[in-house]
Amino acid sequence: MFAELLQYLLSGLTIGAIYALAGLGFSIIYNASHVINFAQGEFIMIGGMASATLTASGVPLPLAILIGCGGAMLVGVLVAKFAVERARDASTVTLIIITIGASIFLRGVAELVWGKDFKRLDAFSGETPIQFLGASMQPQSLWVVGTAGVLIVAIGLFFAKTLTGKAILATSHNRLAAQLVGIDVKRVVLASFALSAALGAVGGAVVAPITFSYTEMGIMLGLKGFTAAVLGGLGHGPGAVAGGLIVGVAEALGAGYISSAYKDAVAFVIILAVLLFMPNGLFGKRGTERV
């Protein structure tokens, strides 16, 4: 009984850690520019595909991840500069449609570059399962959870300690005031896109040995990340992380105890419930729209 529950929890936390990273990406961009970036899943895909194909052609893994990360950051900046920045004054819905367009475009380009096959990336430290109180997990799961944890702490420090981080926070609180104190708001937006692209890409690389990578892998991960971000309260970093873990665990428990047929539905039921009953998410600020 207990081993079963533990197994579900471990599975849920592994996949939840990835949702958390994706959700954090949504939050960072939303903070800086109030854009909900639906191309977030594509950053994950770029990281996964780049590291899988580069290692297959002989590049050492850390370098491959680094290149994938750099590539994703570049793509992130380009999306911000040529798609989002140009439509600065457009409505939120228009901006969302633009990012959806960007994600479809990126998927198409990725298919041209990498083809349609699934790519395999070897697990970072072997595939011998680790036994733990009757449950078992892949060593790669530890990598996923560990990497997500380190990145989440790093992002926290970045916002608290660095000037760029503070500039992004300031912009998110009040764009005009930030501009008045001399913050280059445009660059803040670019930096936020680059940052969340890098996050996504690293996430994609560590999760690739578990899920395989293919050009469409970002769709579902992006949607679940969005659910995580909304659940935690859009723009609330720690909230997105908690949201991701909750969604992951809820899915695993749902598949285990109720029925696996409704696994994906769990995330969407959560998002509907949140939007209906607590539109600001679990940790979001109360909506005080000042006029």
Next chain:
Amino acid sequence: MRRRLLATIAFSAIAAVTALSGPLSGAAQAADPIKVGAIVSATGPASFLGDPEKKVLELYADRINKAGGVDGRAVRLTIYDDGGAADKAASFTKRLIESDGVDVIVGGTTTAATMAAVPLVERAGVPFISLAGAVVIVEPVRKWVFKTPHTDRMAAEKVMEDMKTRGFTKLALLSEDSGFGKSGREQTLAVAKERGIELVADETYGAKDTDVTPQLTKIRNNAAAQAVLVFGLGQGPAVVTKNYRQLGIALPLYQSHGVASKEYIRLAGGAAEGVRLPAAGLVVAAQLPDGDPQKKVVTEFTKVYEDSFNSEVSTFAGHAYDGLMIALDAVKRAGGTDKAKLRDAIEQTTGHVGTGGTVTMTAKDHMGLTLDAFHMVEVRQGDWSLVK
């Protein structure tokens, strides 16, 4: 005046060009070409099936034309890519029938695409040879519809036959929520009843799931299960296989013919060792005994395919090859491309050795394969190995 002059010039130019191009294109043009239409899912989620199919159709149409065609008539191939969408498959079928005026259609990579095309070919009366798996395509028998691959029902039967010989009677099923998986599940349920196998677990997973450990944990904790069967396509079964080893489940693992390509072994890696599945003779061409009637066809096809595309042969490519060959063989026997005669000739296909097995069709059987066409294979040291 001027307009009429221009028209005359244009007409004579066209006439001159057509007259010139005639002798240039060789003897095969002596008669009308045989118009073969094809709809495949060369892109989209089923592209790992449709892409090899498309390549093989083009390759063999070309080879046949270079060798002088069929009865001196060239094969003219028109291929459309439905991208895995059934509605597109339907509109392309319409186009093949109405504007391209094809004599026979090969294709429908997936069951969904095939079933979308079926009413159209039935109404228009065009022979149609599907490349998809589900048994619903040929049961009930439709006048104009045939198919080449083994059915999901046969896969279930073969697996249960193997289970019986190993002394197992209690099966845990894990099927995918795709069309293939759903149909496979239904067939497994039906066959299990007939064969006296008890289904002790009936779980499903999503085609794009990245983690199936919850479902497998349930199966692991089910004391009754003696063997596990997975019904799915693409990367899903590979994820299942990895999770299966991760959880250290000791029961024998069966997969369906949906994973009978090297891709599966490559993705699942070491976790695939010991997995059993029913597959066409094509994947174990070199291991077939010399007396096997299929031996020559499959080794030759493998060689041509691998030399031409520099990649591992795929059973799905074999289905397309079989479809094209059955159609052209029927053209020969029908003495032309009269659609009704062509249909009858396809239905009378007898002892045709293809990559999927020896095909003998009848008015009641529009697939013509028996369970003997399936071989039980096991993954050993990263390759398929024939189970004796």
